[in-house]
Structure formats: structure tokens, C-alpha cells
Amino acid sequence: MILQCSHICKSFATDVVLDDVSFHINDNEKAAIVGVNGSGKSTLLKIIVGKSGYDSGDIIIKKEATVGYLAQNQEFESGESIIEEMQTAKPEVKILEKKMHELSDRMNSASGDELDSLIRQYDNARHRFEQLDGYSYESEINGVLKGLGFEDNDFTKPISKLSGGQKTRVALAKMLLQAPDLIILDEPTNHLDMNSIHWLEGYLAGYKGAVLIVAHDRYFLDKIVTKVVELRQTHSTVFSGNYSDYSIKRQALLDSLMKQYMNQQAEIKHQEEVITKLRSFNREKSIKRAESRQKMLDKMDRIEKPIEENTQMHLLFTPKIQSGNDVLTVKNLSKSFGTLSLFSDIAFEVKRGEKVAIIGDNGTGKTTILKMINKMLAPDTGSITLGTNVQIAYYDQEHQVLHMEKTLFEEIQDTYPTMTNTQIRNMLAAFLFTEDDVFKKIKNLSGGERGRVSLAKLMLSDANFLILDEPTNHLDIDSKEILENAINNFEGTVLYVSHDRFFINKTATRILDLTKHQIVNYVGNYDYYLEKKEDNERAQLNDTIIAAASSDNTVSASANTPEGQNATSDTKLSWKQQKEEQARLRKLENEVKKIEAEIEKLENENEELTELLQTDEVSTNSVKLQEISSKIEKNTNRLEELMERWESIQ
Known part of the structure; x- marks a missing residue:
């Protein structure tokens, strides 16, 4: 057991946040803490890592265990570049690498007892270097940075010039490289796109240490955790299994x-x-x-009511009138900002009753498309046409449609002047704003509270076409489930942008993947998208290989069109070109087999040489010690070259 929390209690003045909270985390276990906003999840993490005090209870962390902590809003300052900062994650690796080079140089001119001493020092240093995976450290840094969404040209950027989200990703990357015994993460997916989240899932699922996560990303939790600690009404309950098991x-x-x-x-x-x-x-x-x-x-011991009356918002979308069958038609749409081209010549349609999700990496232009539909941005080329009787309501992730200086009451009253004071108060109460809460200014609300105000306005709009930009941001899991049910029961049409894969899986009937400046259409939910995307990418890769072998490069890669049909190439390779391509692929396959054979040979040889170093015959012979150590180093360098070539071919 690496962490034990026993009977933790925490209050702020008269407000009890945690009461008798108890749970434990075993070595290598992956666990999540879940609960509604304000239930004390982040507070509990801060208590565990010593950044916040507590009133009573015990926190026991395994002796000599190392703990890494990523806060929700990470403060990370450094005068170094990204790559320089990453290299400090394991300072001992650089020190050992320098020491080994120095010892190797000195051994070339040494003899006798001095040489024996240098060889022993070198062997000890090399052994520790291997324990720290020193030979693969540079590639490990590259892998983690790229996994978290950084490109090669980002590596030399100074950290001081990065955005808050980028700094958080740098802090996360450095922590993963340090490989603590217990990783504690507070909303780690907030600043990651889908590809990065998918990479982090795999990394944490296979991580050798223990992991404790606070996250609202249910798909993410499903893939990683085997235990869930729920905080509800100040108390804790422990459930075994992943998030779906916990939910049931x-x-x-x-x-x-x-x-x-x-x-x-x-x-x-x-x-x-x-x-x-x-x-x-x-x-x-x-x-x-x-x-x-x-x-x-x-x-009598009174049983508390499991769910209080006022813990869930009441959300129901009801269109005032029905739209025509054709809700939205987008043709030949392009948009650039200066030299940055987001997308070009994209086209898609949305029909009545569809729930369509737009997905893609950060910066590909998803929000830009929504803003152009809402006439907040003008396209460079193309047309956007709304169908008959279409009435739009827009949910903006930055909540720019809210007026920061107004109170909640004024925000609703000014937008819907026919509502009575009682109706406004009842509406705000349905979204958990009661009593004096209604007189708070919008600018003083949290992100989650602003989200609830935007959803309240959306519900009052009576629109038949909802356009939503990251609607689940800042919502707790209970509120997300309520929003999912409201969308699934909505008789109108929904077009939204989201990184929440669980939400997409529950609500989407179609997915538009904005990738490589184009739209690729998938008819189905997120699980279907994952299944078909792999087939689609494999088909595109095959077409690319064929196109590369074609002298005129006129073969077009197949992709799904907005109507869900695959575009096919009109150009066929000649029989000779096909034979040449087959011969090229056979040549690569043969090279792969030779590389794999050499890798196996060198690894076996290094194992034998390492065992030989431990024998009395060699350990007392300085000349043989030096020869074997040099041979191991030479083999290791060759293995690095072979692995790089193998990856390149793959």
C-alpha cells in the first residue's frame, strides 16, 4: 500500500467539505476520485500532497515513496527551453553520461591499478546508467513530448513564452519522465486534444507506479482506473472497477x-x-x-436522503417550431488567418433530428466553423445556407454571449423580458442558483456556473437548431449526464464541438473529423468512429504508397465524403508499376527481417558479455574488462541505430 487516507475531515469556517473520508491506494493501482463540483476533490488532493491543511484524520504515504502532483491550474516557471527542461527530469542520467565518457577517455592512457580502478568505476556508472534507461532517455523525452502534442519545432521554445495550457503540458511531461512512485493528477485532460488524451491513457494504463486522478472525462477514466472513490455530501464511498462499473x-x-x-x-x-x-x-x-x-x-438511526432536492439542474430543450428537413448546407468553405490555413474547400450537410459532433486536434478550426455558421466570422470562400424555419441557439465555450457586468437575474430578464420575476427565479433555481445567488455578477462566477447560465439561456430559447462549443467544459459528471439526456430527448437538431469522448459516444449520430484541412464523415457514434478511422487511415496509406510509385502522381487518396461515400481513384497503375511497387515492398520486408535478426543477435551477445563481466576470470583481468565494456558500448550504439532504422521503415 502506497497511500492511506483515514477519517479525513476538512471545513472552511462553518462549511464542512470533507467528513470522515477514508480510502487507500495500493502499489501500482490506478484510482479516480469523482464527485460533483464543489464536493472537495481538488481540496483532498492538495491535502494529500501537503499543500492544504486538514482538521483531523491521518494521511500515510509509504516510506521513501516519491510523489508527483499536477494541479488543475499548474504554475510552471522556467528560464529554459522545453527540451532543456525535460533533460533536467533525470539529472543523474546526464551526470553519468558525462562521467562514462570521461572514464572511457582516461582508460585509454591508464594501466595497472589505475586502469583497474577506472574500469570498476566505469562498470558501476554504466550499470546505474542502464538502470535509469539512460541509453533510451533522449527517445523517451521525444516520445513523451510528442505524445502530449508538442512538435519538433516546439522543443526549443522558451517555456516563459508558452501559454498556460502549454506550460501545464510541459509540467505533465516532466513529471512522467521523473516516473514517481505515485502520480496525482487534477484534471490532466483539460489542455489536451483527443490524440494526446489517447496517448496519455495508454501511458498511464501501463505505468509501473500508482496513479490517483481527478477527472470529469469518463472515457479516460474507463480506460485507466480499477477503483473509484466517490465524494458525495462530504462523505466517501469506494467502488471497485472502472467508471462504467462504478456508475452501475x-x-x-x-x-x-x-x-x-x-x-x-x-x-x-x-x-x-x-x-x-x-x-x-x-x-x-x-x-x-x-x-x-x-x-x-x-x-432510531435516521437514514439521510441519498440525493438532496437541489443537487441536480433540470434541463429540457423544446423547439417552438419544427424546421425543414435540410437544416444546414456548407459548400466549398475555406478559412485562413494570415499564412495559417485552417481548412479549404470543405463541405457537409446537417439534416433535421441529427446530432452531429465535429472533432479534431486543437487549432484545426472547429470553433471557427461554428462561429462562421453564427455569422461571427466571415469565410474566405464558400457558402453557409440555413434551411426553412431554422432557429439557432449558440453555446459559446468562452461565454462571450454572456454580459460580464450583469447579474444572473439581469442576464435572463434582459434576454427574455416577458418573463416574470417569479419565472426567472424558478428558472435559475432549476439551474441551482437560489436566494442571493441570482444577484451575483456574471464576471464573478466560476467556469461551471457560467456554463449553467449559458445552458439556462439555451433552454429558454425554444430554438430547433442547437450549436454548442465544448458544452461539457467545467461541468461535473452528474451535470454532463443531465445534458446528455436533454440532447438525446431533443426533437430538434444539434451540431457541436467537443473533446469529451464519452459525451460524443452517448449523443452523436454522426461525426465530422476535421483533419488535414478536410472534413471526413463517419455515420455513427465515437466507438464507430474509432473502428472505422483505423480502416480509413490504412486505406489512405495504401493509396499514398501507390501514388508515390506512380510517375504522374495522379492517384487520389480515398476518404469519406460528407455523404459517407468513399471517393475512388480514376487512375490505375500499369502492370509494370505494380510489379515495381511489389518489388520495393519485398525489399523493405527483407531489410526488416535482417534488422530484427541483428537486433536479437546483439541483445543476446550483450547479455552474454554482461554475465562474463561477473566471472572471476574477467573481473580480475583489467585488459579483458576494458575490452568487454567497450564491446558492450559498441553493441548498444549499433542497437540504437538499428532501432531507429526499424522504426523508420515501419
Whole structure:
């Protein structure tokens, strides 16, 4: 066991945040902490890493265990470039590398006892260097940085010039390279695109240490964790399994608790009625019996209601009128900012009743498309046509449609002046804004609270075409599920941008993947997209290979069109060209086999040489020690070259 939290309690003044919270994390275990916004998840992480105090309880971390912590809003300052900062993650590697070179140079001119001493030092240094994976450290740095979305030309950028999100990714990369025994992450996916999240999933799932995560990304949690700690109404409950397992078990537990609560309430009501009736007899025996029953009732352990009345917002989208079948038609759309081209000549349609998700890497232009549909940006070329009776409501991830100086009450009142004060208060209460909350200014609200205000305005709009930009940002898991149900039950049309794969999987009937400046269409949810994307990319790769062998390069790669049909090439390779391409591929396959054979040979040889170093015959012979150590180093360098060539061919 690497971490144990026992009976943790934490209050801010009279506000109890955590009460008797207990759980533990085993070595190599992957666990998540979940709960609604404000339930104390981030506070608990800060308590564990010593950045916040607590009122009572015990936190025990395994002796000598190293802990890495990534805060939700990471403060990361450095005067170094990204690559320079990464190289400090394991400072011992650089020190050992320098020491080994120095020892090797000195051994060339040494002899006798001095040479024996240098060889022993070199062997010790090399052994420690191998323990730290020193030979693969540079490639490990490159792999982690690229996995988290950095390109080669980003490596030399000074960290001081990066955005807040980029700095958080640098901090995450450095922590992963340091490989602590326990990684603690607070919303690690907030600044990552889908490819980076997918990479991080694989990295953490195979991580040799323990991982504790706070995240609202349910798909991410499903892929990684085997334990879920739920914080609800200040208390903790531990569930085994991933997020989907937790969701099922939690619902079953809530149903059971609700049944127990209702049964107890019925029993309490029955006993109170009996007590009242006994007292009404006004006889000594009946009064004593009433008092006895009252004492038993007073001693009863009361079951708390599992879900309080005001913990979930009420969300229902209802279009005022029905639109025509053709809701949106986009043709030949292009957009650039200076020399940066986001996309060119894209086209797609949206039909009535569809729920369409636009996905893609950060910076590909997804939000730009939504803004152009809403006439907030002008396209460079192309047309955007809305169908008959289409009424749009727009949810902006930056909440620019909200007026920062207005109160919540004024924001609703000014947008919908026909609503009465009571109607406005009831509406805001449905989105968890009660009493004096309604007089808070928009600028003083949290991201999640602004999101709820935007959703309230969206619901009041009566629109039949919802355009949503990252609607799940800042929403807790319960609120996401409510939004999912509202969208699935909506009789109108929805077009949205999201990185939340669980949300996409639950709501999308079609996915538009904005990749390589083009739109690729997938008819289905996110699981279907993952399945078909791999087939699509394999087909494109084959077409690219064929096109490269063609002298006129006129073969076009196949991709899904907006209507879901594959474009096919009109140009066919000649019989001779096909034979040449087959011969080229056979040549590469033969080279791969030779490389793999040499890699196996060198690895076996290094194992034998390492064992030889431990024998009495060699360990007492300085000349042989030097020869074998040099041979191992030479083999290792050759292995690096072979691996690079193997990866290049693959």
C-alpha cells in the first residue's frame, strides 16, 4: 500500500467539505476520485500532497515513496527551453553520461591499478546508467513530448513564452519522465486534444507506479482506473472497477439507499401516528406506551436522503417550431488567418433530428466553423445556407454571449423580458442558483456556473437548431449526464464541438473529423468512429504508397465524403508499376527481417558479455574488462541505430 487516507475531515469556517473520508491506494493501482463540483476533490488532493491543511484524520504515504502532483491550474516557471527542461527530469542520467565518457577517455592512457580502478568505476556508472534507461532517455523525452502534442519545432521554445495550457503540458511531461512512485493528477485532460488524451491513457494504463486522478472525462477514466472513490455530501464511498462499473454500482446503491430511506420514513410516520393515537386516549398506560415508543423513535438511526432536492439542474430543450428537413448546407468553405490555413474547400450537410459532433486536434478550426455558421466570422470562400424555419441557439465555450457586468437575474430578464420575476427565479433555481445567488455578477462566477447560465439561456430559447462549443467544459459528471439526456430527448437538431469522448459516444449520430484541412464523415457514434478511422487511415496509406510509385502522381487518396461515400481513384497503375511497387515492398520486408535478426543477435551477445563481466576470470583481468565494456558500448550504439532504422521503415 502506497497511500492511506483515514477519517479525513476538512471545513472552511462553518462549511464542512470533507467528513470522515477514508480510502487507500495500493502499489501500482490506478484510482479516480469523482464527485460533483464543489464536493472537495481538488481540496483532498492538495491535502494529500501537503499543500492544504486538514482538521483531523491521518494521511500515510509509504516510506521513501516519491510523489508527483499536477494541479488543475499548474504554475510552471522556467528560464529554459522545453527540451532543456525535460533533460533536467533525470539529472543523474546526464551526470553519468558525462562521467562514462570521461572514464572511457582516461582508460585509454591508464594501466595497472589505475586502469583497474577506472574500469570498476566505469562498470558501476554504466550499470546505474542502464538502470535509469539512460541509453533510451533522449527517445523517451521525444516520445513523451510528442505524445502530449508538442512538435519538433516546439522543443526549443522558451517555456516563459508558452501559454498556460502549454506550460501545464510541459509540467505533465516532466513529471512522467521523473516516473514517481505515485502520480496525482487534477484534471490532466483539460489542455489536451483527443490524440494526446489517447496517448496519455495508454501511458498511464501501463505505468509501473500508482496513479490517483481527478477527472470529469469518463472515457479516460474507463480506460485507466480499477477503483473509484466517490465524494458525495462530504462523505466517501469506494467502488471497485472502472467508471462504467462504478456508475452501475452507484446507481444500484442509490436505489437501495432510497428504498431504505423510504421504508424508514414510512415506519417513522406510522410510529408517529400510533404515538399520537395512544396519547389521544389520555390514559396513564397508553401515555406510558406512547412515551416508550417515542423514546425508541428518538434513538432510531435516521437514514439521510441519498440525493438532496437541489443537487441536480433540470434541463429540457423544446423547439417552438419544427424546421425543414435540410437544416444546414456548407459548400466549398475555406478559412485562413494570415499564412495559417485552417481548412479549404470543405463541405457537409446537417439534416433535421441529427446530432452531429465535429472533432479534431486543437487549432484545426472547429470553433471557427461554428462561429462562421453564427455569422461571427466571415469565410474566405464558400457558402453557409440555413434551411426553412431554422432557429439557432449558440453555446459559446468562452461565454462571450454572456454580459460580464450583469447579474444572473439581469442576464435572463434582459434576454427574455416577458418573463416574470417569479419565472426567472424558478428558472435559475432549476439551474441551482437560489436566494442571493441570482444577484451575483456574471464576471464573478466560476467556469461551471457560467456554463449553467449559458445552458439556462439555451433552454429558454425554444430554438430547433442547437450549436454548442465544448458544452461539457467545467461541468461535473452528474451535470454532463443531465445534458446528455436533454440532447438525446431533443426533437430538434444539434451540431457541436467537443473533446469529451464519452459525451460524443452517448449523443452523436454522426461525426465530422476535421483533419488535414478536410472534413471526413463517419455515420455513427465515437466507438464507430474509432473502428472505422483505423480502416480509413490504412486505406489512405495504401493509396499514398501507390501514388508515390506512380510517375504522374495522379492517384487520389480515398476518404469519406460528407455523404459517407468513399471517393475512388480514376487512375490505375500499369502492370509494370505494380510489379515495381511489389518489388520495393519485398525489399523493405527483407531489410526488416535482417534488422530484427541483428537486433536479437546483439541483445543476446550483450547479455552474454554482461554475465562474463561477473566471472572471476574477467573481473580480475583489467585488459579483458576494458575490452568487454567497450564491446558492450559498441553493441548498444549499433542497437540504437538499428532501432531507429526499424522504426523508420515501419
